[in-house]
Amino acid sequence: MRLGRRDHRESRVRRFIRRHFGVRPRNVALYMEAFRHSSSLSCQQDGLPSNERLEFLGDSVLDMIVVDLLYGKFPEGNEGDLTRMKARIVSRESLNMLGEEIGVEHLIDAQTGKGAVHASIRGNAMEAIVGAVYLDRGFEKTRRGVLKLLKRFDLEQKIQSTVDFKSKLHEWGQKRKKKVQFKVVREFKRDGQQLYRMQVMVGGKVMGTSDGPSKKSAEQAAAHEACRHIFGDD
Numbered sequence: 001m002r003l004g005r006r007d008h009r010e011s012r013v014r015r016f017i018r019r020h021f022g023v024r025p026r027n028v029a030l031y032m033e034a035f036r037h038s039s040s041l042s043c044q045q046d047g048l049p050s051n052e053r054l055e056f057l058g059d060s061v062l063d064m065i066v067v068d069l070l071y072g073k074f075p076e077g078n079e080g081d082l083t084r085m086k087a088r089i090v091s092r093e094s095l096n097m098l099g100e101e102i103g104v105e106h107l108i109d110a111q112t113g114k115g116a117v118h119a120s121i122r123g124n125a126m127e128a129i130v131g132a133v134y135l136d137r138g139f140e141k142t143r144r145g146v147l148k149l150l151k152r153f154d155l156e157q158k159i160q161s162t163v164d165f166k167s168k169l170h171e172w173g174q175k176r177k178k179k180v181q182f183k184v185v186r187e188f189k190r191d192g193q194q195l196y197r198m199q200v201m202v203g204g205k206v207m208g209t210s211d212g213p214s215k216k217s218a219e220q221a222a223a224h225e226a227c228r229h230i231f232g233d234d
Contacts, residue, residue, distance in 0.1 A: 013107060020102050021129070021145035023137045030054070030136050034128035037110035037121055051128035058131030062090050065143050076231045089150065095123035101153055104129070165223035169200070172230065178203040182219050185209070198222040202230075 013031050018024055025031055036042055038050035066089050070082050077085075088094065099105065099122030108125055134142045166182075173180040179202070186197035198218035200208045208225030212218030 009107075016102075016104075016107060017129070017133070020149055021133055021142075022148055023133060023141050023145055025136060027136050030132040031129065032109075034058075034132040035104075035107045035109055035125060037108055037125070039111040040109040041111060042109060051125060054128035054131035054135075055124050056131070057134065058127035058129065061134045061139070061142060062127060062130050062146065064139075065146050066090055068143070069147065092120065092123050095126045096120060098149070098153055099123055099126045102149070164220075165227050166219050169202070169223045169226055169230075173202060182222065184215060184218075200226050202226060 010028050010032065013035065014025050014028060017031055033049055034051050034054050036048060036051050038052060040048075040050070042048045043050050063086065066086050067082070070077065070085050074082065074085075096119040100119070104122050104125050108121060110121060130142060130146060133145060170180050172178075181201045183199055183201075184196055185199045188195055188197070193213060195211050195213060196215050196218045197209065197211050198215065198221070199206055200219070200222040207229055208222040210218055210221035210225055212221050
């Protein structure tokens with residue numbers, strides 16, 4: 001019976017990794033370890049390793065993936081801006097929320113009493129899973145899987161909310177004595193959601209047009225588009 005439960009659990013873990021990271025597990029033991037918290041009975045009774053070592057590895061791999069992304073995406077970005085963006089994307093809060101979104105807690109092997117799995121346990125497991133994918137399938141497949149997952153859950157919004165493109169654009173315009181203007185060119189609804197189309201003009205020339213659910217978000221998106229033209233940001 002115990003073997004049957006283990007086989008069922010392994011099957012669920014395989015499906016989870018395929019669905020959310022887009023890879024087929026080869027060494028399933030690595031992923032089982034990634035879901036095993038130090039409080040689990042398997043650690044206490046059977047002496048199996050917890051996910052702490054994989055968490056340590058995954059933390060560094062995740063940092064490298066995000067740093068590589070930001071370094072290429074913002075060729076003019078300074079160290080401070082890139083550090084702030086990275087910190088927001090891979091923050092403990094972001095990882096905890098991402099783990100909750102994909103339901104990682106339903107596979108975590110932990111003894112939490114009658115309470116729910118603590119948020120930090122979800123975030124730690126996310127890092128451990130990244131470490132397991134890296135050991136099992138290599139850096140490139142891990143990079144692809146992680147970026148695919150992050151993009152599903154508003155990676156671009158996290159980047160834009162970290163970098164104030166509107167302020168960056170105004171600062172650039174002031175230095176070069178070019179007037180920066182924003183205006184709403186359209187208000188409309190799509191699938192029942194209110195949207196605003198914002199246009200940004202620099203020195204009388206349209207440099208960016210974007211939609212957003214609020215005027216502020218549409219301004220940031222339009223400013224980002226203008227920054228792509230001016231600074232080469234991608």
